[in-house]
Amino acid sequence: MPRLSNLDRLESESIYILREAVASAERPVMFYSIGKDSSALLHLAKKAFYPGKPPFPLLHIDTMWEFREMYQFRDTIASESGLELIVHLNPYCVENDINPFDYGSAVHTDLWKTEGLKQALDAGRFDVALAGARRDEERSRAKERVFSVRSATHQWDPKAQRPELWSNYNTMLASGQSLRVFPLSNWTELDVWQYIKREGIEIVPLYYAKPRPIVNRDGTLIMVDDDRFRLEPGEIPEMVSVRFRTLGCYPLTGAVRSFASTLAEIIEELSYASTSEREGRVIDRDTPGSMERKRQNGYF
């Protein structure tokens, strides 16, 4: 038996974490953002509970502003997986037509995603929420636990996190507390891509390069995905070959110029990439430390 490869190890560790999370949970749920990390996590969940089905529903915190292809992909995947899909829309945002153009990226994201997530977790009385976040994504994530305790108001206190030793996770909860569990903690972006390739996992086609209608806003390439997009006077979308490294609300997600239309090409491109995957996210750059603050307020 040869030594396990890095991907084998990561896969096995994630399966172990998924099983630990579910063993102690009363009402587990998996946060499904439709992105590649969610796709990898769902694949791992199917493996972890084989020959049964993963014992939890998928939860999508919708904003009404995500790429059209994401919605199509989500519905196909949900029905194929046979898992219940819960789609939550923050009713306040629906009522007040919260959108990135009038309210800015920070308010838009906070109300739809952070508030929406808290509402959905409360409504479902979920005690354990699985998510595909990785420690290599952002500096403040590097210190996140695999099993991260949140207070009754979903607050994350970086100074009150439980020490995690070996693979001996404390999954017990006092009343009102909940857990966010991150089975992909030890994966890097490249690991995820290599795993998607090795396992033949389906991902949203937006990750592959193809000519798309693009406007350039201060160096960020934004795709005009529907007619709600507010063009500046005289601004005309241009067809540019681009792909996306992360997905979210289309007016807030920057594309990268690319011709990588296969997984092998994406991996090749990433190996020489000179920018991080969060480069394309408008929200992360609003203010220094913005990711950390969002997490303290209850975001993933």
Added chain:
Amino acid sequence: MLDDRGEKDLLRLITCGSVDDGKSTLIGRLLYDTQLVYSDTLEQLEQDSKRHGTRGGDVDFALLVDGLAAEREQGITIDVAYRFFATKRREFIVADTPGHEQYTRNMATGASTADLALILVDATKGVLTQTKRHSFIVKLLGIKRVVLVINKLDLVGYSQEVFEAIRQAYDTFSTELSLKNVNYIPISALLGDNLTLRSENLSWYKGPTLLEYLETVLVGDDNDELPFRMPIQNVFRPNSNFRGFAGAIFQGKIKPKDSLLILPSMQRATVKEIVTADGNLSEASSGQSVVLTLEEERDISRGDLLVATDNPPQIADRFRATLVWMSDQEMLPGRPYLLKIGTRVVPVSFESPRYEVNINTLEHLAARTLGLNSIGVCHGALGSAVALEPYTKSRELGGFIVIDRVTLETLAAGMIDFGLRRSDNIHHQDFEVTRDARARLFRHKSAVVWFTGLSGAGKSTIANLLERKLYLHGIHTYVLDGDNVRSGLNKDLGFTDADRVENIRRVAEVSKLMVDAGLLVLVSFISPFRAERELARGMLAEGDFIEVFVDLALNVAEARDPKGLYKKARAGQLPHFTGIDSPYETPESPDIHINSESLAPETAAEQIFQVLLDKGIIT
């Protein structure tokens, strides 16, 4: 620099060093030199370097790895962070842990998953107390390989003599500590000498660069050769025909038809299939997550351990372990906690530490408790026997965490030194005259009526009235009263939290003996902590423990103040007085709740008498 096969292996390492040893600079530089710093991150780094940097506007690599805003402001790292980098040959996960002394807990956490430790030494300072402390924790957590990275060689003119002197000093120390496989590498993290590239400045050094070493060092992963061990995580029953046991193989390998032992029940079983989503396997080995089905029908649940039939681990209900205490809440001997080992959770309590280790001098000190960041050796007793192994044999089956029963926080990590089976050394003597026989002679059953409540609530008054009634009814009774026991059996104990726990533990043990002797025992103790009342309940058989909460509001008790104690406590003459400067934890579901403000003591005694009749303890 990266390939696309994903078939590289993984090295997990920990970096430890004192505050100014240049640890963050080292890691930042490794990330930078292996080109894992993206241009947008670099741009932010340049911005940050201007705002917070200590390099006068030059790029400060330390800022790459100092994660949280709070630490960026303070210029220190306050928690364990995990960093990732990769070369053509290997992927690396670095646990970055802070170097100040109050953070033993973080270092132990980072060390628990590391294959290798980089211990940094500042060449201008040499081997410091902190270096020794870090080395001790590295040894304690069982890291097999150590590199002493001698940094800042640029500040000593790249002197070979300085390097050699530090090497010799550490060699003596590490031999004392029986730390094996130590390597020495000179570098300058700031200038990049001998990190990823050889340096002219260090031409006298013939060994590998730090990165070369990390890329090629053999990390002994011989877990496959050890006997099979797999803790059960879940039992899968997706349909009536399938019953599988899910878990990760911690060590060894397994094939269909292999014989197994199920612990702690000691049943035998035979492997039928190794099930995975990618098809059934003909063999699985350490590190793999699988589902096993068995030929036989066996009662197995989460927390059980499947092991090879030869060389099974010990099953023990007592053990000796080294504890690293990680909570502000100090360890109280005798207090019931939970212990998680493998996937099993069991009740545990610890005796007073045999000794605490002074991690600066490695001296053994006497200690009665363990506080935050202290390390001590204790004997522990488990609520039921579990399979365990010495930590030096198995990190996963010898390492455990200690969890608070109420807050459910992780309080400590422990490493088993050895297990003891209670029956191995104390043989319980069975006598022919049993508790049942005594109950027939006395014509009533035995039990404990446990009164808890604030001082002055009326516990002893009610206990006294109740005992008189019981005596007239022909019942054999005895009252254990707080004040009386404290003047005899427990006169060596004071009123600190630790002593209060021991006070109650002894009274619980005495009541247990008295119950066995056939007596109806009335215990009248403030017993302020929920955990110890639960401990007493747990020591007795189901139904033998009747908790009576004598409930009186603090202001009323204080107004009554029959012994004048509250007055003294308020005047500061009685420290640790319950209700004043020491907490009283109200019972959540007492068997009998007496409202002492509205209920006369006679009526209360009558009520309890009635309950004893209802329960059939007396007739």
